[in-house]
Amino acid sequence: MQVTCIFLIQNADFLRTMNTASLDPYDLALLTALQADGRSTHQQLAERVHLSPSQVGRRLAKLEADGVITGYRVNLSPQALGLGVLVFISVKLAHHGDTIIERFREEILLLEEVQECYSVAGEADYLVRVVVPDLPTLAEFTMKRLMRVPGVESVRSNIVLTALKREGPLPLSHLR
Numbered sequence: 001m002q003v004t005c006i007f008l009i010q011n012a013d014f015l016r017t018m019n020t021a022s023l024d025p026y027d028l029a030l031l032t033a034l035q036a037d038g039r040s041t042h043q044q045l046a047e048r049v050h051l052s053p054s055q056v057g058r059r060l061a062k063l064e065a066d067g068v069i070t071g072y073r074v075n076l077s078p079q080a081l082g083l084g085v086l087v088f089i090s091v092k093l094a095h096h097g098d099t100i101i102e103r104f105r106e107e108i109l110l111l112e113e114v115q116e117c118y119s120v121a122g123e124a125d126y127l128v129r130v131v132v133p134d135l136p137t138l139a140e141f142t143m144k145r146l147m148r149v150p151g152v153e154s155v156r157s158n159i160v161l162t163a164l165k166r167e168g169p170l171p172l173s174h175l176r
Helices: 012-017 025-036 042-049 053-065 098-109 135-146
Strands: 004-006 085-093 114-119 126-132 152-159
Touching: 025 042, 025 053, 042 053, 085 098, 085 135, 098 114, 098 126, 126 135, 135 152
Parallel strands: 004 114
Antiparallel strands: 085 126, 085 152, 114 126
């Protein structure tokens, strides 16, 4: 299981200097097609974007080398696997020293129920996406595991009732 933890980038200049101009319309078409169906073969992609399969392969290799494509994965159905409760938990730390932040990061990476963890600005310090089988398991996870992570002062849970949109493709229109 992979857990994604994203921490605040201290240098905003890094974001401004990222080079996205190297993506041409064929690259954008490939990315759009892959987001719709990640199992597409080079032949299928070639037909969709009007390139040869070998050109598709070279472009995909470059997009991977440039870090635009960061990996491939299978999306599993949480409900089919008995994970019926999705919850977003806001976590507030007692204080913000380097040691406590690093310890929080280390501990959160060990919790398999945690699917994503983001450092955020606002009332909370972190926003954590968690999946569990049921509400009693959520209560146990929160009280006996999450609340015992060093430095955690408080948590606030928002249980998802209905997912209107999940794991949508990244918007690429700003690159056209």
